[in-house]
Structures are given as C-alpha cells and as structure tokens.
Amino acid sequence: MKELKGYRFRIYPDEIQRKFFIETFGCVRFTYNQLLMRRQEPGMEKATPAQLKQEHPFLKETDSLALANAQRNLERAFRNYYNGRAGYPKLKSKKNSWQSYTTNNQKGTVQLADNYLKLPKLKELVVVDQHREVKGEIKSATISAKHSQEFYVSLLCLEEIPPLKKTGEVVKLTFNPHELISMNQKLVLPDFCQKKIDQKIVQAERKLACRKKAARIKKVHLKDAKNYQKQKRVVEQLHTTKANQTKNYLEQVSFLLVKNFDKIKIQNKYLNKEKENRTTTFQLKDWNQFLTKIKYKTQWYDKELI
Structure with a gap:
C-alpha cells in the first residue's frame, strides 16, 4: 500500500543559497504574521498572499508556494484552535532558534539525485548529505535552519510500503x-x-x-x-x-x-x-x-x- 513517508537530511548551501533561505524564512514569517494580524482586526476581510505581494513587492522575489503554505499553516492553526486542540495562533518571531518554510513539488520542481537537491527559485543545486535512499514520489520539501547555521531538508514522499511477513505472535x-x-x-x-x-x-x-x-x-x-x-x-x-x-x-x-x-x-x-x-x-x-x-x-x- 502507498503511504506518506518522511526523510530528513542535512544540507550544505553556499552563501547565495544560504541568503535565499534566510530571506525566504523572513518572507514566510512576514506573510503569516500579516495574515494573522488582519484577521484580528474587526471588520477586516481575510487577506491572501497575492494581495500582500501587491502591497509588498519584495514578496515576489521568494517562492510563491512557500507563501501559500504559510497561509495554509495559519488556516490549520485556526482549525486546531476552534476544535480545542490548540491555543489561539501566535505571531511568529525571528528570534526563534528554528526557522523553516515548505514548498511543493510541481512537475519536478523538487528533485533529489546524487547528493544534490533541486528547489524552486534556486538556479544552483544544493549539496545534501543523503545517508539513505529516497523511494517514491516527492510531494513536498521543508527547509529548516537552526540559528541560521545548520540547514536541513525534510522530504515528504508517497511510496509503496510492502507488508512484513506474518509471524502469528x-x-x-x-x-x-x-x-x-x-x-x-x-x-x-x-x-x-x-x-x-x-x-x-x-x-x-x-x-x-x-x-x-x-x-x-x-x-x-x-x-x-x-x-x-x-x-x-x-x-x-x-x-x-x-x-x-x-x-x-x-x-x-x-x-x-x-x-x-x-x-x-x-x-x-x-x-x-x-x-x-x-x-x-x-x-x-x-x-x-x-x-x-x-x-x-x-x-x-x-x-x-x-
């Protein structure tokens, strides 16, 4: 049967890639916070990343799917709040030791091969410490960093997982x-x-x-x-x-x-x-x-x- 399975690897971006990741973290955090603050204002309609891009042109330089996922994460946070599974959503802080963003794989925009990772908006491949084989279709990739020094990628893959042999125990x-x-x-x-x-x-x-x-x-x-x-x-x-x-x-x-x-x-x-x-x-x-x-x-x- 096919199931979603996650893989996590250390990545080693160069200076240009590192700068892009840090800027994307900031844009995603900015988008999430803006959408949250506008929902808190009385009588204010829900905003979208597309509307924010018109008001803040610098958002056009980053991965649009990352901004869309920031909106999805906020919607999920509100659903969890209304269902009693979590507290009211809070603003994201740049002081957090961990920062991240998620992008989706659309027709090969995310690829992993020979210890190199391809990501949207990046011209050069990112070096990956791929310590095990990734099987199945990559659905999304989450780039995360600790103190903007250690960088990781988490891949969500849809793959066929064969059942184990029955033991009767x-x-x-x-x-x-x-x-x-x-x-x-x-x-x-x-x-x-x-x-x-x-x-x-x-x-x-x-x-x-x-x-x-x-x-x-x-x-x-x-x-x-x-x-x-x-x-x-x-x-x-x-x-x-x-x-x-x-x-x-x-x-x-x-x-x-x-x-x-x-x-x-x-x-x-x-x-x-x-x-x-x-x-x-x-x-x-x-x-x-x-x-x-x-x-x-x-x-x-x-x-x-x-």
Whole structure:
C-alpha cells in the first residue's frame, strides 16, 4: 500500500543559497504574521498572499508556494484552535532558534539525485548529505535552519510500503521508565545507554551557570555575553544529541516489535509523577512518541494494534 513517508537530511548551501533561505524564512514569517494580524482586526476581510505581494513587492522575489503554505499553516492553526486542540495562533518571531518554510513539488520542481537537491527559485543545486535512499514520489520539501547555521531538508514522499511477513505472535506492552517497555514475550532489544551524554550535559550546564554568574558580576547583559552565548549553544547541541539518540532508539524498538509480532496489545498506564524524575531513562514524552511510531508502523506493515 502507498503511504506518506518522511526523510530528513542535512544540507550544505553556499552563501547565495544560504541568503535565499534566510530571506525566504523572513518572507514566510512576514506573510503569516500579516495574515494573522488582519484577521484580528474587526471588520477586516481575510487577506491572501497575492494581495500582500501587491502591497509588498519584495514578496515576489521568494517562492510563491512557500507563501501559500504559510497561509495554509495559519488556516490549520485556526482549525486546531476552534476544535480545542490548540491555543489561539501566535505571531511568529525571528528570534526563534528554528526557522523553516515548505514548498511543493510541481512537475519536478523538487528533485533529489546524487547528493544534490533541486528547489524552486534556486538556479544552483544544493549539496545534501543523503545517508539513505529516497523511494517514491516527492510531494513536498521543508527547509529548516537552526540559528541560521545548520540547514536541513525534510522530504515528504508517497511510496509503496510492502507488508512484513506474518509471524502469528502476540505481545502485550506497558510503559517502563527505565527500559521504555515491559513485555510478556522475550525479544532482544538494542543497547541503550545515555550516561555519557547525561554527564556531558551536567558538566556543560554547570559551566553555563558559572558564565552566567560571571556576566552578572561584570554587569553584562546575557545576550551580549559572548562566552555565555557560546556555552549556551553547546548545551543546546548536547540536548539535541540526546533527543536524537532517544528518537533513534524508539525507531529501532518500534520496528522490531512490528517485525516480530502480528498483534501488539498496549496497556497505556499513566506513570506516577512522583516516580518520573531525571534519574529515569525514559519520560512520558518518550512513551507518547513511541506510541505514535507504533501506530503508523502497524498501519504501514499490515499489523494489528490494540
């Protein structure tokens, strides 16, 4: 069966491409904020990206599909708000560490081949660290950047996913804060240890606290304290590394379960918050991510989830 599947790769744009991405982030953010503010004004009709282009010619220089997707994202945010799934939409800030925009693939405007990425409005191809093969048809591409330094592309593809072989086995799962899951069947899981990264985080956060104290003694604002900001980025990177390690482990465990069992029964017990602390390996947020992965993977590979 055909399903939507995502791929994420690191990209390495040159200076011209980097400038284009940063400008597009700004145009998309500007469009989203303008559309939101105009909806908040009493008696004001909904605006469109086309109308904004007439008022602000600089928007014509960027990818029109990126602006259209900004409008779609705002509409989705309002639907979530009216359905009680989220709060009222907020203005986007340029101070956010992550910035992004999404463009659609129209007749080959987005292509990936031989570690190069083709995107609309860019004359030159973008270098991609393609660590695995992309199968299926590319539907959209999301360009994102952290602090305008690290750039990534996320590709949404429609591809044929063959079902896994039936095993006839059944497993029951519950949440375990130390091992992620407890099960009534024997299954060898990958090794998972975060002691080293946790130690690095503790040391880095202690160093960050010292630099914060030093900045205050010198009466320097934290945003202007170079040593503090440098160490802050080190701490952020360590937390990102830890999150990626956890995510990778969740991917491996969820696939092993779907591969080895035809029927997966999950008892979603709520963890007592008194037991959930920094000494436990897995938190409730990890368990919820695991449930999300199990849900779509059982659907992909024609297995049953209870």
